[in-house]
Amino acid sequence: MSPITPLSFLSGFALSIVIAALAYRRGSLSRSGAVGALIVGTLIFGLGGWVWGVALAVFFISSSALSHFKEREKAAVAEKFEKGHRRDIGQVFANGGLAALIAALSAIVPERVAPAELWFFLFIGVMATVTADTWATELGTLSKAAPRLITNGRVVEVGTSGGVSLLGTGVSLAGGLLIGLTVGLLAAVSGQMVWSAALPVALIGALSGTVGSLLDSLMGATVQQIYYCDTCQKETERKVHRCGTTTRRLRGLAWFNNDLVNLLSSLGGGLVTLPLACLLF
Known part of the structure; x- marks a missing residue:
């Protein structure tokens, strides 16, 4: 791990400002999200x-x-989701908050209590999961084949929480692989690990990301809050549908929203890396 210095914080702050500002201008982040x-x-x-x-x-x-x-093609599906693609602070923390906590713990917790490798693999699993799940959501909804509910295989509408498809699962694997490959190669370039370890790290990213993404789907099909719009006769994650109708709870726990699903699935993806690391290293 790179040494922690005031310069590293200032560099991180400056880069984060640039990225957040560009994302806000592009419409990917709300003000709170920035x-x-x-x-x-x-x-x-x-x-x-x-x-x-x-x-x-x-x-x-x-x-x-x-x-x-392909925003236009995905517009019809967007009504099912609790929030749009303009991410707010809740979505940012649900996707990146755990990774930030891991970074903080890696700097605070003594090496004798928890080795650096623990935080390294947890971070990979968390980031691989949020990437895999986001990719699956954004591209899986474009699948020509109807998704199936992960719990019983029943065919469901595109965008239904808990629905999975071959395309969605495939791109989740690719998203996790990208994170694992990025960290593995860069860690090798910086001398933090040997080059031969980059491939196992990439594999850990791919597997943990896919498992975490599937865990997200499982929670979406079972405990996540899902509502029903009687006017449009459609399921949605929204308490008030886009048509203006106040929806009624159809299934799931009232407090278990999509942000919590994302947070817990990323934790699950992070924990999966630990037995994988023991197996591959």
């Missing part, structure tokens, strides 16, 4: 080092780009 991105980015760059910071940037840039990809 503030959240500034906090998360500064902590990860400043405490985790530039390798971790680049991984965060890869997630954010790729996810923002995909959210604008």
Whole structure:
């Protein structure tokens, strides 16, 4: 891990300002989301080092780009989601907050209590999961084949929480692989690990990201709050549908929203890396 210095914090703060400002202007972040991105980015760059910071940037840039990809085709599905592609501070913390916490713990907790490798793999799993899940959401909704509910295989509408498709699962694997490959190669370039370790790290990213994404779908099908609009006769994550109708709760727990699903699935993806690391290293 890179040494923590005032310069690393200032560099992380400056880069985070630039990224957050560009994302806000492009419409990928709300004002609160830009503030959240500034906090998360500064902590990860400043405490985790530039390798971790680049991984965060890869997630954010790729996810923002995909959210604008074929927006017109995805517009009909967007009504099902609790929030749009303009991420607020809740979404930013749900996707990056745990990674920022891991970066902070890696700097605070003594090596004798928790080795650096623990935080390294947890970070990979968390970032791989949020990337995999975001990619699956943004591209999986474009699948020509109807998704199936992860719990029972029943065919459901595109965008239904808990629905999975071959395309969505495939791109989640690719998203996790990208994060694992990014961290593995950059860690090797910086001398933090040997080159031969880059491939296992990439594999850990791919597998943990996919598992975390599927866990997200499982929670979406079981415990996430889902509502029903009687006017449009459609399921939605929104308490008030886009048509203006106040929806009624259909299933799930009233307090278990999509942000919490994202946070817990990223934690699950992070924990998956630990047995994988023991197996591969």
